[in-house]
Amino acid sequence: MLLHGVLNKKTTKIPPECRVSTTARVLLIALIAIISRLFCIIYTIIWNKLINNYKFSNNILCYGDKGGETLWQYIKCFSYWDGEYFLRLSLNETEYLYEQNHAFFPSLPLIIIYTKNLLKRFLLNMNECEMHVLIALVINNLFFVCATIGVYVFPLVHFKNRKNAYYDEEEEEQQTLQRQKQRQQQRQKQQHGYALPSTSEQNCFYLRNVKDKEEYNRFSFFLSILYTFSIGNIHVSSFYNESIFSCFSIWGFNFLQLSVSWYKMNIVFEILAVISFFIASCFRSNGILFLIPLFFFNIHTCKFFEYIISTQFCISKEKKRKHKITIISYFSTKRHIFSFIIHWLKALIEAIVIVSPFIIFQFYSYQLYCVQQEHNDLWNEQNIKFSSFLNNFRKNFFNNFNIWNNKKNILINRPWCNKKLPFVYNYIQYKYWNVKFLKIFKSPNFNILYSAPIFFISFHCVHNFFRYNKFIPSNILVFFHPFFGSIIHLCILSLYILIFAHNEIILRLIISSPMFYLHYAYLLKYFEKWNYLFFVNLMFFFVGPPLFGTYIGWT
Template sequence: MRGEGGVLAMALASRGIVLLAMLAWAWLGSPYDSSAALDLPCLSRDDHGFDRGGISNSTLLRSVVWDGVYYLRIARCGYEYEQMHAFQPLLPLLMRFLSNTALRGFVPVFGYDETLALSGYVINVMAFVLAALYLYRLSLYVLERERMAFLATAFFCFNPASVFYSSLYTESLFALLSFAGMWYLVSGARWKSAILFGFSSIARSNGIVHAGFFLFQCLHLVYHNKVFHMKRPLLAGSLFVIIQCGLQASLVVAPFVVFQAYGYFEMCFNDSKQQRPWCKATIPYLYGFVQDHYWDVGFLRYFQLKQIPNFLSASPALLLASSAIVTYARAQPKLFYSLGLAAPSWQKRKAALLPDHSKPPRVKKEATGFYAVASVPFVFELLVMTLVAFLVMHVQVSTRFLSCSPVIYWFSASFRRQWIGWWVFLSYTLVGTLLFVNFYPFT
């Protein structure tokens, strides 16, 4: 069964399979490090009026590992420590809201921490299912092939970072907001798209990259308006386009900036006599300081001999992304190197991700599928993400960082020997789940 109903059923089934695998591996394995289960009281506030008693569900809390510990702590206590500002607030806010409303009745029975964790799982499963639906709609628009769109969504449902999409991580929420924003962008609802992309930057900091879509559109619209002819109507129209695109891009970036301002006033205007060094910077940038000081994230910092195992772990994701970019560039060099500006006249609107309801002439060599003209901006976004993952970030994070790009799945769906892609995806899903739930290093 295909179509949207088939996508929803497949997405739900995939979450059930991954969650069952998580429970099985947690029961069969033994945690490498149990420090994730430490439960300390909040520094300056109580637990929002809830009794933290109840039946402790150790299995549920045992599954909260790695970054999930931070999200759970932020949801319960807020941003107590400087390093916590590396984690965006959308998921913790939703976890707290759901625990204090719809799931409030679970608190006296299981405890507040357990209810917060349960809220996170519920949010992420729902977000994942909707993300799959929007990816399918987006894929139908770009690829223009129903079978390939469904197959691309299937690859997403069992992607190598699947365990993170069902854990207390932001991947599911970010994927939903990203794919939904992309879908509304190609549908012509640009302001709605900008708002969704803005929420994505509250979920994950890399959401600000989505502002590039509006700059890309601006380039195309101004170019095709022929602004350099300096005729008043054309000039006025192009200025309007530039202002509109600038405002839409600002909507994407603004939530991230506001959160940085919140951190600045929270951390730099307190009773502490010893002010942190970043507070005195010309442009105080808390997120950058935290990534640098606590996580040692920076340009080429991970290029060390001891990090070779992490590069090997990330190599499938990096190779897949690089192959997708190179393959598209070789197949569509004119489109790729012109940023889509050299698209045929009947495809100019689609190259700029603008809806086109006209009926273009059919051309024998018109590309569809992964090589379609509408793929261009998504390929360039993946290029930026791949360079950042390889050169700046902790490289092992590449597997889940790049999993939010639709190009990964469009390219995988275009394989002739798709069994290779399925073998890699499913192997990473099973092994990654085993390692993750038992607190072993994995992306």
């Protein structure tokens, strides 16, 4: 009851002169995020010093360097578990010595290498391991702060244009945009006989309590503070790539929504969204799931689907036959056909951009293990490092991409090389990391118990969306709901982890889903019966670093 009273305290209307500006809120959020990261680092180091772990591989790797080994004793705990692979890749300059290492993308090690080269003159008294881990700590925590600000922005860009949102006199620009939207709909109706219904006419579950400007500012602030006490607390401050991936994931979702609602700069925000998703895809394979929100965004912005929706509003049930003719007649003009083709060609290019990091990394593995180089014996030696391969690949793009005519490497002859799509990633995930279909039933594990609350919130979010949102007059309007792409992305991500992967990794992967945290924060703030979730969150926040830092668990 006490927690519910704190989270749901009713406040009187705040005078304009006493309201906190958005800039002040952002600065305060950044400060709190920095403090939470400093606490996590110190807290993890303390537990690492109190409990000696059994893992000595990193010590063997790094004690050979000369220099200050004292600092290494404090920060080595942040390079455990998957962090050890990233550390070795950065020390080897992205040279993949073992097949199982291809589960880890080279983007984070490359950033560490380039940053070290820039700062090496200022880090004279550090050995290689200390420099790499310290740089990773600084970079990951910096991107976590940026991700926290992105989480604060996420509900704002979705709530700001809803019908029952509150606007004061200072928001003349927003009102102007609304009037422009109305005029655009009127022009559509005059020119084409239809006008797309405003998204504000759709019911939104999250607007039942977030009804005015001050309230959605308070809710966004609460959401961002909750995010600083992240479930994947230790992973965003360790030698992992979750922090950078989550940052660009969250901002990609923000830019997509801004592209829909900000008409003057919709193309700019769409490009920024694609760039954000592309960068995120450079760090994790599940970046290809960003094709989901991008696909529904392109449906949302496609004039043909707008036409279908609008005709359903304008045409009665008695005219169904005429309605079918009307839909077909949309393509009666060359301008509509050309616009439709250009729109989906653009969508195809955006999809290729997002999946290209994954494809290039798989092609690197294929050239490394599967191709016998007869004409140039130095190829493997020159391209064994991914950074070198990337430069050579860029120079000879078309020649290197012809994988079906290459002669197989008989000496190595890996089984995945002979498949129609010779991707190493699926093979190593199954062989070395035990990722397989229905893993939860074939190899049951205790880890499902402490990851269960996250799965529950995720699927509750999806179920709640389809239960409480009403789409009139037809369910096809669901594609135009501002949260739909985020909801489907969260659903597919959670289902994949539950069915195929190690269930516990959802603790760190879920921080890349702003929709999850929006739903989670909404339940905590406005419903008393969900307060127990906050204590589960705190348990994860405080239990994770000791288990991770002492190499007991929490991967």
